[in-house]
Structure formats: structure tokens, C-alpha cells
Amino acid sequence: MNGYGAALRYQYINTSVPTHYQLLPHLFSYAAQSGQITPQLTPQLTPQLTPQPSGVYPQSHPLVLQLVAAEDLSPLATPMLIEDGYQVSQVELFALLCRLADELLFRQISWIKKLPFFCDLSIEDYTCLLSSTWQELILLSCLTIYSSHIFGELAEVTAKYTPSDEELQGFSEDGMEVMERLIYLYRKFHQLKISNEEYACMKAINFLNQDIRGLSNVSQLEQLNKRYWYVCQDYTEFKYAHQPKRFPEIMMCLPEIRCIAGKLVNVPLEQLPLLFKAVLHSCKTSLNNYRSSQSPCVTSAPGN
Structure with a gap:
């Protein structure tokens, strides 16, 4: 391996990947004690806990803006610069995916601390939810606010990885189904052109799942x-x-x-x-074909 390859291997492989989700109680409590968390809800921006039918929230827009403000919309920091002609190995690509997942997970932890309803639930419930x-949160973010990074820079890296015949032959049925569903979902999101505001709402709704086991304040979670x-x-x-059908279409993406x-x-x-190589390649090819034909992207849901 040349010097560049050795540097790449050191950069991605010799760096441990911390599992932040095992340390959530500590991370939450540290931030609170250090004064990093100061969520404040003004009365005029706080709706009643009992939800009302659609159309009765004059403060919907400010609440949506609060959710958007909690998001880290800055570009991902995980380095993905690869020298032209360099062939990425399976181990190197896997290490890069771990680094990327680590950064995305840490951003989700930071997001929770900035939520406008942070003080409404216990640290234990937040730990359970996350x-x-x-x-799901990482997948949603990759398909929306970080899609240009994932389907751009990361796709260029995966294009430099050539799987062996053994890897191709050993690809599982579960992997094939996930690939099919991801490609369908990518096309759906591209068709809908989800805005940052819609993404922030989808993320909060998906996160506030009262059906998760182990929660202590289910009723409050359901109200939120x-x-x-x-x-x-x-x-x-x-x-x-x-x-008129946009909202139900967006919400139907969450179960998928x-x-x-x-x-x-x-x-x-x-x-x-x-x-990842197969999904990113297929999605980019699909997008290029869509742009070339300049016709609506027709999607069909994969079989259940």
C-alpha cells in the first residue's frame, strides 16, 4: 500500500468509534450541569397539552421554526477525500461508514438537548427513545438534510470500492430487500422535495414514539x-x-x-x-435518468 493508502487506513481504521448511545445519561446530565442546556419556552409559543383538530394552532409556524433551530444543518465533518485512482478496500469503507454513523449519532444527541420540549420528559425517557x-433518525437525515453529502461525496468513495466475487455471492436476501426499499424511499423523497421544516417535524414525530417499551411518561409523550x-x-x-395529499404522503414515509x-x-x-455501494449507485443512476428524461419520477412501493 502506498503512503496515501497507509494514511487513509490510519485515518479511518486506527480511530476508535465511540458508542455514544451507551453513555447517554452521562452526556445529557453533563450538558445540563455545565449550563449548555437552557431550553426556554415562552408562553405564547407553547400550545396546550391537549391536542386540538388541525387548523387551531396560530403558533404552528413559530413551533416549526423552533424545531428547525434545533437542527445542525452544517455540512458533515467526516473527511471523505480520496485520491484519484485509489481503490478503497472493504475494511476502509466499513471504517468510514462507522465514522460517519458516529458523527450522525452525536448530532442526534445534540439535537435532543436543543428541543423546545426538552424539559418535559426525563433523561431516562430520552435515553430510551434515542x-x-x-x-431511524440517521436514515431520515441522510435522505433529507445531508442527502447532498451522502449521495455526493460518500457515493464517490463507494464508487472506488470493488466488491469481490465472494462478497457479491454472499449478499443476503435481507440486504436485497433493504436495498430495494431504500431506493424506493430515496425516489419518494426526491419526488416530494422535503423541506427543512417538514423534515424537522417528521423527525420529532418519529422520535416521540409512545409505543416504545420502557418509557415512564407515556401520556405526556403521546400529547407531545x-x-x-x-x-x-x-x-x-x-x-x-x-x-392536498402532501401531508399524508409525508407521514406515510415514517413507517417505511x-x-x-x-x-x-x-x-x-x-x-x-x-x-451502501449498491444503494448509492442505484439512487444516483435513477436521479440522472430522471433529470435526463425531465419526466415525473414514477415510484412503486416494494412488496411487503
């Missing part, structure tokens, strides 16, 4: 979930009045994201580099 939904469901509906129906995240855990770790 431990159960972090894969309904609150942001109606806020998102109000915002979407006002902003996109010419698209949960399904894909659940199936990803069944894909062997050694198959993840090939899975």
Missing part, C-alpha cells in the same frame, strides 16, 4: 406526539395548499423508515459496504 430510534403531528399538518396544508431501520439490523456487518 436508543430505540437513532437508526399529537401536538407536533397537528403542527406539521397545519404548516404543510398552509405552505402547500395546492398539494422504521421498517428499513428494523431490517438493517439483520444485514451482516461485513455486507454493509456492498449495500
Whole structure:
């Protein structure tokens, strides 16, 4: 391996990947004690806990802006510069994916601390929620606010990885199903052109899942979930009045994201580099074909 390859291997492989989700209680409490968390909800921006039918939230827009403000919209910092002609190995690509997942997970932890309803739930409930939904949150962010980075720079890296015949032959049925569903979801998101405001609402709604086991304050969580469901509906129906089916279409993406995240855990770790290469290549090809034809992207849901 040349000097560049050795540097790449050192950069991605000799760096440990911390598992932040195992340290969530400590991270939350440290931030609170150090004064980094100062969530303040002004009365005029705080709706009643009992959700009302759509159309009764005059403060929907400010609430949506609060969610957007909690997001880190800055470009991902994980380095992905690869020398022209360099062939990335399976081990190197896997290490890069771990680094990327680590950064994305840490951003989710930071996001929780900035949520306008942070003080409404316990640290234990937040730990339980994030431990159960972090894969879904990362997947949603990769398909929306970080899509240019994932389907741009990361796709260029995966293009420099050539799987062996053994890897290709050993690709599992679970991997094939995940790939099919991810490609469908990518096309759907590209068709909808999800805004940052819609993404922030989708993320909060998906995160506030009262059906997760081990939660202590289920009723409060349910009220928060309904609150942001109606806020998102109000915002979407006002902003996109010419698209009456937009809100249900957006919400229908959330069960698919949960399904894909659940199936990803069944894909062997050694198959993840090939899975990402196949998905990113297929999505980029699909997008290029769409732009070339300048016709609406037709999507069909994969079989259940």
C-alpha cells in the first residue's frame, strides 16, 4: 500500500468509534450541569397539552421554526477525500461508514438537548427513545438534510470500492430487500422535495414514539406526539395548499423508515459496504435518468 493508502487506513481504521448511545445519561446530565442546556419556552409559543383538530394552532409556524433551530444543518465533518485512482478496500469503507454513523449519532444527541420540549420528559425517557430510534433518525437525515453529502461525496468513495466475487455471492436476501426499499424511499423523497421544516417535524414525530417499551411518561409523550403531528399538518396544508395529499404522503414515509431501520439490523456487518455501494449507485443512476428524461419520477412501493 502506498503512503496515501497507509494514511487513509490510519485515518479511518486506527480511530476508535465511540458508542455514544451507551453513555447517554452521562452526556445529557453533563450538558445540563455545565449550563449548555437552557431550553426556554415562552408562553405564547407553547400550545396546550391537549391536542386540538388541525387548523387551531396560530403558533404552528413559530413551533416549526423552533424545531428547525434545533437542527445542525452544517455540512458533515467526516473527511471523505480520496485520491484519484485509489481503490478503497472493504475494511476502509466499513471504517468510514462507522465514522460517519458516529458523527450522525452525536448530532442526534445534540439535537435532543436543543428541543423546545426538552424539559418535559426525563433523561431516562430520552435515553430510551434515542436508543430505540437513532437508526431511524440517521436514515431520515441522510435522505433529507445531508442527502447532498451522502449521495455526493460518500457515493464517490463507494464508487472506488470493488466488491469481490465472494462478497457479491454472499449478499443476503435481507440486504436485497433493504436495498430495494431504500431506493424506493430515496425516489419518494426526491419526488416530494422535503423541506427543512417538514423534515424537522417528521423527525420529532418519529422520535416521540409512545409505543416504545420502557418509557415512564407515556401520556405526556403521546400529547407531545399529537401536538407536533397537528403542527406539521397545519404548516404543510398552509405552505402547500395546492398539494392536498402532501401531508399524508409525508407521514406515510415514517413507517417505511422504521421498517428499513428494523431490517438493517439483520444485514451482516461485513455486507454493509456492498449495500451502501449498491444503494448509492442505484439512487444516483435513477436521479440522472430522471433529470435526463425531465419526466415525473414514477415510484412503486416494494412488496411487503
